Amino acid sequence: MAINDPSDPIVKTFAVKPKLKPTSTKSSPPETKYWESFRPKETQTLVSSITSLAFSPSHPHHFAATHSATVTIFSSQTLQPKSTIKDFKDVATSASFRSDGQLLAAGSHSGSIQVFDVKKRVALRTLREHTRPVHFVGYPRVDKLHLLSGGDDAVVKYWDIVKGVKEYDLIGHKDYVRCGDGSPASDDMFVTGSYDHTVRVWDVRVNKGSMLTVNHGAPVEDVIYLPSGGLIATAGGSVVKIWDVIGGGKLLYSMEKHNKTVTSLCVGRIGTDSPNFTDQSRILSVSLDGYLKVFDYSTLKVTFSKRYPAALTSVAFSPDCSTRVVGSANGVLFAGKRKTVGKVEPVKGEWGNYIGFGAVDEPEKRVLRPSYFRYFSRGQSEKPSKGDYLIMRPKRVKLAEHDKLLKKFHHKEALVSALQAKNPENVVAVIEELVSRKKLMKCVLNLGTDELGLLLGFLHKYCTVPRYAGVLIVLAKKVVEYRVDDINGSDxxxxxxxxxxxxxxxxxxxxxxxxxxQGMISPLLKIAGRR
Structure with missing residues (x-):
């Protein structure tokens, strides 16, 4: 019998266990953990390719996605559709929020630009100067009165949206204008990119020509300003390049980490949860190869990379560092939301643009709503300071019965009501009002016997009172003259x-x-005055 025969009752058999692989002691870098913390929620599939994504600068930072002939606004809390705008005749492109978040502008392949009220979803302006599809629409960072646009007619236009007219045609590009961005340093400066391989920097204060031109070397798909305002990042082909605008358009670095065309760029910021980051700004790029890459332009390194199961066409990052949204060519929206430790609020820079975010240790306060009791009682315990003005709400005047009747032009009823109330001031006031309306004697003629008795009793009691004598004595004479027959017929x-x-x-x-x-006193007063 073999020694390893399992039929031998003495030999014991054991299950074979797999060899354990040694665990790695290396942990993920803090920045990798940060970007991986944007856990994607349930993705939203839209009708067609997502052409652009944009976050509202104002709280609660909802975001808009353009796809097909529609602009869909999503809630930043639930990442679900909040409202839909379907006023386009062709494919919608390049959504852009105004700095206060109240207006939304978007272009279209029909060549028109629509400006909407975000809450009412009503088109306030329709701008129709472009002759070809519009691919770039953008508001300046703070300016609420102007709008930028660029299209396939190779013309960049500067609009006055209050009047709804074009102010300037900026000529310089020789091919399709597909992208642009406003400067964080000045509302009068902006940059545009074109399929003629060039990126142009414009300043509407100086002249109608570009101040600076750089050659990317490939059709430019996107261009953005970096937060300092002195650098720009351009995307074209599979390359992302960083340029020094202040230094005359010098090329600082070329990132060649994508395998296919880079379609969209945006600036992302890292929350201050970790003290290890020296520079908080990062460049987020997406490409048709399905990769999202995060580039730290201070160290010139790619710090994070993520693969998505589709070709990517757009990317956006919320101002409060809580939401990252990626749009794809097949209409799938990949939205990731990060749980923040504390309340993260944007810090405004010199020019009013959001340049940094600080984490506050206090827990986020509950938003007061009109359905809460504290909403109506807030501020009642606050003490006014020297510069405050106390505005009192005017008290509502309670009208007497005769005032209500006068308001309805029931003159006789108003006089009778005042007489029955037995307040002489009110009665005289009603009489004077009827005199001014030229209705007093008509009311006297229409009074019944009992009502006439009320009036005569009032005249007997108050006609000699000095305050009312001037009105009532004349009225008493008229009453007796006009109603003499009625008086003779009633005891x-x-x-x-x-x-x-x-x-x-x-x-x-x-x-x-x-x-x-008086006749006796007057001579005595004259004699006393002479002495």
């Missing part, structure tokens, strides 16, 4: 008139006595 009204006559007689007697007293 109750005769009583009121009798009382009124007795009051008038008594008032005349008092006035005569006062005149006698």
């Amino acid at each position: 109750e009204l005769k009583v009121y008139v009798r009382y009124l006559k007795r009051l008038v007689v008594e008032e005349i007697r008092i006035q005569e006595s006062l005149q006698e007293i």
